[in-house]
Amino acid sequence: MKNITKRQKEILQLIAKNIEDKGYPPSYQELANQMNIKSKFAILKHIDALVAKGYLEKDSAARGLRIIDPQYAPANKNEVSVPLIGRVAAGFPILAQENVERYIPIPRAMIKAEGRYFALKVRGDSMINAGIFEDDLVIVNSTNMARNRDIVVALLHDEVTVKRLMTDRGQTFLKAENPNYDNIYPEGEWSIQGKVVGLVREIN
Amino acid sequence: MKNITKRQKEILQLIAKNIEDKGYPPSYQELANQMNIKSKFAILKHIDALVAKGYLEKDSAARGLRIIDPQYAPANKNEVSVPLIGRVAAGFPILAQENVERYIPIPRAMIKAEGRYFALKVRGDSMINAGIFEDDLVIVNSTNMARNRDIVVALLHDEVTVKRLMTDRGQTFLKAENPNYDNIYPEGEWSIQGKVVGLVREIN
DNA sequence: ATAATTGGTGTACCTTAGTACATTAAGCGG
DNA sequence: CCGCTTAATGTACTAAGGTACACCAATTAT
Known part of the structure; x- marks a missing residue:
């Protein structure tokens, strides 16, 4: 998707906010005022530029604007x-644009x-005793602070894994919830x- | 909520459809045409009557209409x-209005x-090996036709239960997915x- | 340094859009 | 049968709303 300028982004956000607040898009005058x-x-x-770049659709009617890029769509x-995270590129944080397959509700x-x-599609069966099955979609709060027994998404050697975080006698490890898998005691960068x-x- | 006339209902449905299709409400002229x-x-x-009855809000702006009754709100x-099903009343089918706690998206x-x-909130841990835990929300297609190994919602003696439907040598039974629970061979009405x-x- | 792009002002025009009033007709309830 | 409610027509007015063009300034890229 083509890059947009700061002002264009602002317009998209204002259109979305207007729809969220009032239930209908703003007029050009209302956008200008804001x-x-x-x-x-x-x-x-600006609107014509956003249409050309594929973020907006415009009808020749009063308030005939539709945001079509889900990233900017009005909140429901x-x-x-x-973002649905797919394959994670080496060296990038998990929410890097490169890793985003698409946006999902x-x-x-x-x-x-x-x-x-x-969101992350689960691969493997290491967490089935926590009721997390292959192909489930887990919803993840992006944070590096988790507590004992939280189920976390970790990055080890550029691999994404879902495990339960455990702390025992000062040692932190990642526990699978399937007896067929060993615990992981991460070494190196994770x-x-x-x-x-x-x-x-x-x-x- | 006050009753509305047939034409008023038609107007609400047209407004919702316009929002679903085009992303913005219709003008009065567009409604008249339709x-x-x-x-x-x-x-x-008609619109003023719907406002007075509490189904619509109206701003003095082009296309300034908002449906506020959820029953007629545009589909997302x-x-x-x-419907989220709560306690099931004796003798009523599961989707009887009496059993509906509220509607959820x-x-x-x-x-x-x-x-x-x-939707149904899971009670108990009889299905944990199918990755279905207590307090999970299961989404259910209301049907009485299921196949072997399908996970079903059954009604036994006016009790709702979630189990795996099994057929073995012509005999149908309901299997828990937790070894702590016996299979159920339903007798009587179910x-x-x-x-x-x-x-x-x-x-x- | 120059050209292109982005961002904006001002003016003008036409259609859409909402609002208002007078009037008529059909259906329904008492 | 009458009165009330619902449903609609026709006309008119004003402001909103979209579109277009000429022009200017700042920023960015070459």
Whole structure:
């Protein structure tokens, strides 16, 4: 997706906020007022640029604006759009743009604290005794602070893993919740990327 | 909530559809066109009646309409509103109005077939080996047709239970997925109320 | 240093959009 | 049968709303 300028981003955010607050998009005059711009035509040029870059659709009708990029779409009061993390590139933090496959909606009820969230498709069966199965979607609060027994997303040697964080006699390790797997006592560089706060499963 | 006339209901549905399709509410002229009415003022009178009855909010701005009754709110393309079933009253089918605690939004991705759906909070730990834990929310397609090994919601002696449906040598039984529980060979009246198609878990 | 891009102002025009009033007709309830 | 409610038409007015063009300034890239 093409880059947008600071002012264009501001316009997208204002359109979304207007829809969230009032239920309908703003007019060009309303956008101009909010951005301390006197000319509706300046707003029109920004909007036309956003249309050309694929962030907006515009109908020739009053307030005929639609945000089509999910990253900027108006918030729904029942859901939040979070990045779905795919393959993690070496050397990048997990929420680097490179790792984002797409954005997906998740139930807003899972968001209990401020901060950034992401979703991750579970690979493997190491956590089945915690009720986390292969292909489940775990919802993760992006934080490096977790407590004993929290289920965390960790990064070891550029590999993403979901495990229970344990501390015993001052030693921290990652516990699988499947007796077929050993605990992991990380050496070298590793980090907690987030804490699992929810799970979504589709059953066929 | 006050009753509305047939034409008023039609207006609410058209407004919702316009928002779903185009992302913004219709103008009075657009509503008039869709209802084969020549006069915008007729539309205005219907709208004012809906405002007075508490179904709509109206701003004095172009397309300044907001549906405030959830029953008529525009559908969100990422979520569906389904009834959350609480205590099940004796002698009533599970989706009887009496059993509905409230409506909750669930991810639309779980809806793969036509039909009715409901949500159920899991009680007990009889299904933990299927990754279904206490307090999980299972999403259920309301059907009495299920196949071997499907996870179903059954009604036995007016009790709701979630179990795996098994058929062995022509005999049907309900299998717990926890070795601490026996299989159930239902006698007397029992029925399948639905098939589990999804699960949502919040983790604290 | 220059050209291109981004960002904006001011003016103008036309259509849309909401609002208001007078009026008529059909249906329903008492 | 009458009165009330619902449903609609027609006309008019004003402001909002979108679109277009000429022009200017600052920033960024070459």
